Amino acid sequence: VLAWPGSSTMFLLLPFDSLIVNLLGISLTVLFTLLLVFIIVPAIFGVSFGIRKLYMKTLLKIFAWATLRMERGAKEKNHQLYKPYTNGIIAKDPTSLEEEIKEIRRSGSSKALDNTPEFELSDIFYFCRKGMETIMDDEVTKRFSAEELESWNLLSRTNYNFQYISLRLTVLWGLGVLIRYCFLLPLRIALAFTGISLLVVGTTVVGYLPNGRFKEFMSKHVHLMCYRICVRALTAIITYHDRENRPRNGGICVANHTSPIDVIILASDGYYAMVGQVHGGLMGVIQRAMVKACPHVWFERSEVKDRHLVAKRLTEHVQDKSKLPILIFPEGTCINNTSVMMFKKGSFEIGATVYPVAIKYDPQFGDAFWNSSKYGMVTYLLRMMTSWAIVCSVWYLPPMTREADEDAVQFANRVKSAIARQGGLVDLLWDGGLKREKVKDTFKEEQQKLYSKMIVGNHKDRSRS
Numbered sequence: 001v002l003a004w005p006g007s008s009t010m011f012l013l014l015p016f017d018s019l020i021v022n023l024l025g026i027s028l029t030v031l032f033t034l035l036l037v038f039i040i041v042p043a044i045f046g047v048s049f050g051i052r053k054l055y056m057k058t059l060l061k062i063f064a065w066a067t068l069r070m071e072r073g074a075k076e077k078n079h080q081l082y083k084p085y086t087n088g089i090i091a092k093d094p095t096s097l098e099e100e101i102k103e104i105r106r107s108g109s110s111k112a113l114d115n116t117p118e119f120e121l122s123d124i125f126y127f128c129r130k131g132m133e134t135i136m137d138d139e140v141t142k143r144f145s146a147e148e149l150e151s152w153n154l155l156s157r158t159n160y161n162f163q164y165i166s167l168r169l170t171v172l173w174g175l176g177v178l179i180r181y182c183f184l185l186p187l188r189i190a191l192a193f194t195g196i197s198l199l200v201v202g203t204t205v206v207g208y209l210p211n212g213r214f215k216e217f218m219s220k221h222v223h224l225m226c227y228r229i230c231v232r233a234l235t236a237i238i239t240y241h242d243r244e245n246r247p248r249n250g251g252i253c254v255a256n257h258t259s260p261i262d263v264i265i266l267a268s269d270g271y272y273a274m275v276g277q278v279h280g281g282l283m284g285v286i287q288r289a290m291v292k293a294c295p296h297v298w299f300e301r302s303e304v305k306d307r308h309l310v311a312k313r314l315t316e317h318v319q320d321k322s323k324l325p326i327l328i329f330p331e332g333t334c335i336n337n338t339s340v341m342m343f344k345k346g347s348f349e350i351g352a353t354v355y356p357v358a359i360k361y362d363p364q365f366g367d368a369f370w371n372s373s374k375y376g377m378v379t380y381l382l383r384m385m386t387s388w389a390i391v392c393s394v395w396y397l398p399p400m401t402r403e404a405d406e407d408a409v410q411f412a413n414r415v416k417s418a419i420a421r422q423g424g425l426v427d428l429l430w431d432g433g434l435k436r437e438k439v440k441d442t443f444k445e446e447q448q449k450l451y452s453k454m455i456v457g458n459h460k461d462r463s464r465s
Contacts, residue, residue: 035187035190035191035194038051039191039229039232040194040229043225043228043229043231043232044221044225044228046224046228052232052235052236052237052389053237055235055389056237056365056389056391059364059365059388059389060364062154062172063153063154063364066154066169066172069168069169070169153364153365153366153388154172154173154176154388155176155366155387155388180386180387180388181386184235184385184386185385185386188233188234188235188385189233189385191229191230191232191233192230192233192385194229195226195227195229195230195233196226196230196282196286198222198225198226198229199222199223199226199227199286199289199290200285200286200289201289202222202225202226202293203219203222203223203289203290203292203293203294204289204292204293206218206219206222206292206293207289207292207293208292215293218293219293219294220271222293223267223271223290223293223294224267224268224271227264227267227268228268230264230268231264231265231268233385234261234264234384234385234389234390235388235389235390236261236264236265236389236390236391236392237389237390237391237392238265238268238269238391238392238393238394239392239393239394240269240394240396241393241394241395241396242395242396242397243269243396244396245355245396245397245398245399246269246270246355246396247270247272247325247327247355247357247396248325248353248355248399249321249322249323249324249325250318250319250320250321250322250323250325250352250353251318251325251326251352251353251354251355251399252314252318252325252326252328252347252350252352252353252354252355253266253270253272253325253326253327253328253354253355253357254328254329254330254343254347254354254355254356254357254415254419255327255329255356255357255358255359255419256329256331256335256337256340256358256359256419256420256423256425257329257331257332257333257334257335258334258335258336258337258359258361258368258369258370259334259361259368259369259370260334260370260377260380261368261384261390262329262359263327265359265392265394266327266357266359266394267327269394270325271294271324272324272325272326272327273294273295273296273297273317273323273324273325273326273327274290274296274297274298274326274327275296275297275298275299275314275326275327275328276296276297276298276299277298277299277300278298278299278300294324295317295323295324297313297314297317297326299313307346310346311346311349311350314326314346314347314350315350315351315352318350318352325355326347328347330343330344330346330347330348330412331343331344332344333372334369334370334371334372335369336369336371337359337360337361337363337368337369337425338425338426339420339425339426339427339428340416340419340420340423340425340426340427340428341428341430342412342416342428342429342430343412343413343415343416344412345408345409345412348402348408348409348411348412348415349408351402353399353400353401354399354400354401354411354415355396355397355399355400356397356400356415356418356419356422357394357395357396357397357419358394358395358397358419358420358422358423358425359392359393359394359423360392360393360395360423360424360425361390361391361392362391362392362393364391365387365388365389365390365391366383366384366387366388366389366390366391367383367387368384368390368392393423395422395423397418397419397422400414400415400418413429
């Protein structure tokens, strides 16, 4: 019998209702115990029971079976399965503007190249062709769409590559939906809530401790524990390489950027000072709590566009060798993990030691790329939490310093090239900001200068002869 306080109304619980309440209580107790023993406690001590790796191997076998089943069904019906390139890129040998124009002139005229005038009408076709190639095979736009997979990962039934669906695969796909949405999603939401709550409460409590080694020790382990719980909320399986090169105090950690979860991936294995803009809402609560325990570098909205102020704050931070390494993503936007685009030079101007980090995700288990122009943050996180897992590799590269004859742009490009080589990514010179902006006039002027230099150069050579 139940009675509400201050009320004369009484409710009688039937035996069946009482049984349901008891079962619900036992289920919640068992679930909390499992979370505590297999997820939260291992996260505190940084250990793993290998359950996630076993889960990943099982998924790989299921994906391989599903793909073979589809290929066999396609052969029986004489359907051709399209196999994309592994990185979705059609590679071409790099050639200069002058070489390509010379080739057009040779193919269009039987005269020797030296006998042609300084300008030929056929030169126009080079720029027309380059324009069409850019429209058809845009190196920038393709970096902001999901990678095509060679095998079906049971996350989509509308993939162009996998049109044949058998009854068995349909049932398997439906079973996968139930597992991802009815079991994995609630579990992951609970873990994410636990990790974020502990982060806010833990850093707030640590913030009241007196400055000293004990406060630094507690802050470090509270951050690591909470980020590791958040990593488990995504069923993230991360392989870290060359840990002896992990960033050290007084330095800057720079990495390629695919997703907002890049921060969690790196922060679950290291202790960093974050750099970013002050936000409101839940993010603002987290930022205010974190900065009490650790010297993060937050900027007001009005300060972000002041490059000199930003550089000054970062320089002051790295000059203090007792402060944590700063974590920065110099691309300034998320790329789809097939390439590395232009690094902003700001973080390479302040003269600190740079610790490059390459991050490469495995898209078989879930696409980690955040297309911010297509999905909001909530939708993106829902997609992450309903994927099978987040699998990635992280490489810590040897520290790099700016050489005497290098400017900031050259140093940034050298670091970017090292990250691209290690991660197996394409090294591009384009600015990732082009996905939201028009092409800068400087890019157009650069092509005009190259063509003008070629024409003027040819004219000067003839004048001398």
